[in-house]
Amino acid sequence: MNIISQTTKIYSGEGAMESLRDIKNSKVLVMSDGFLVKNKMINMVLDNLDKTNTVEIFDDIKPDPPLSVVSKAMAKMIQIDAEYLIGFGGGSAIDTAKGTIYFLKQAGKLKKDLEFIAIPTTSGTGSEVTNVAVVTDEQSSVKHALVSDEILPTVAILDPKTTESLPPAIVANTGMDVLTHSLEAYVAKGANDFSDALAEKSGELVVKYLLSAYKNADDKVAKEKMHMASNLAGNAFNIAGLGVNHSIAHQLGGVYHIAHGLANAILLCEVIDFNSEDSKTKEKYAEYSRKIGLAEKNDCDCDAIYKLKLFIRNIMEEMNLPKNISQCGNVDLSKWKLEKFIMTANTMKDRCLPGNPRDIKDKDILEILEKIY
Structure with missing residues (x-):
């Protein structure tokens, strides 16, 4: 029900x-x-x-x-x-x-x-x-x-x-947060037809308007559409829940004060790869990519997911966002080697984790953390 x-x-x-x-x-x-x-x-x-x-x-x-x-x-x-x-x-x-x-x-x-x-x-x-x-x-x-x-x-x-007066860096970070909310809600355990519809429209607006909102300070239409995309994605995850992407991002923000949207963005592709090991979740990622206009209807699931990840990587590059944690400037490798174990333990306690579509263990979180450094 x-x-x-x-x-x-x-x-x-x-x-x-x-x-x-x-x-x-x-x-x-x-x-x-x-x-x-x-x-x-x-x-x-x-x-x-x-x-x-x-x-x-x-x-x-x-x-x-x-x-x-x-x-x-x-x-x-x-x-x-x-x-x-x-x-x-x-x-x-x-x-x-x-x-x-x-x-x-x-x-x-x-x-x-x-x-x-x-x-x-x-x-x-x-x-x-x-x-x-x-x-x-x-x-x-x-x-x-x-x-x-x-x-x-x-x-x-x-x-x-x-x-209207948001700096480009804020537009970039918050825009990637919108995409993460939309995407995690779409594959979350609590997803249903209501949340899917909201997530799909939110993702479609992100694809159409985020880059313009970032590059063109005077594009009022793009700013307004991203405002609506954020609201739609919020409604989507309020119904469906989130997942491990947010659970790990919370730890990165708490320990290193990395902007929440940026932390989410750095994690996205690795989390997609992990969750796609589950066949049903893989199908939903592919369907999301098609619904938001990145993949064609006749693209196989692997190609659709590839196009989704390609969009994520390309738009991060266009908006000058770091690709990994080591590029964030305030994360020392020696501390990271110790703190990743603490972050893993706290990720397992995070309130968002139960919504993840695939069961995850400590070793899986550690592996994701190692890949994003």
Whole structure:
């Protein structure tokens, strides 16, 4: 039996930010990173909030949200007794807001009627429509996935204006994250017709628009389409789950602070090869390649998968992304030889791993890590 729940109301397209004008006479906490506050981009939110509201900003957001930052955000929420929580920014801002809700709920200190609004300014995580948040334990350098329907945003706002000024490097990293979400959801154990349709459309948009969004800062259509691709992929994996690609990427981010989308991209081809040893999964990878326009209908499965991997390698090269971990610049080989065993152990505990279509063991993860170095 499949259960499909669409909890989040989505406002999309130009002018979507104006939906905030319905909030009046309320206490509002906006969580956003300091850069978006300094460059005044946060005014996209503030200018659309009615003057009758009491608005405060929490901008102590860090990448891969540390638990210490989530703790500070929780204190701020309790202090102002917020009725609306707005997460404005990339995945880190939205996940900090989600972590705040998750732990306050656990402590019994969350308003029952809290409205949670997620406004992504990058096109990658899909966090605005998922029940997952990733936070980091600074002491162990381990990323932990928090999974609960209680952290699903009430509202998601997809306004293309929020992505117009994204630097090319961010477009590249987040775009590869979209592709990974789409692809992993398509082959995940929980995949069904609903998630497949979402993943296929997301992948099709990535193929058509990611490179243009990267190369042409003024291509508003490409930026908007990638924003939608991110949302579709988020919906897909919220239904279907993810897999070992994300489980290993979480460790690479936690230990070496490699951008999440980049870590996913470096892993993709090796994970495809591993999972394709399972015949049914191989067929799904091939079908995905055909559906998103990379392979022809009459291509055999091996050729279709080859074209999928070729696209991944070529677009990474076009967007100047490192091909392996050693090119990332901050990974020492002597430390890698030791830390790969710790990362393997933590990968086996990761919340995304059960969704992988093929059973995986420690030795398999070690082999993948060795291949990507």
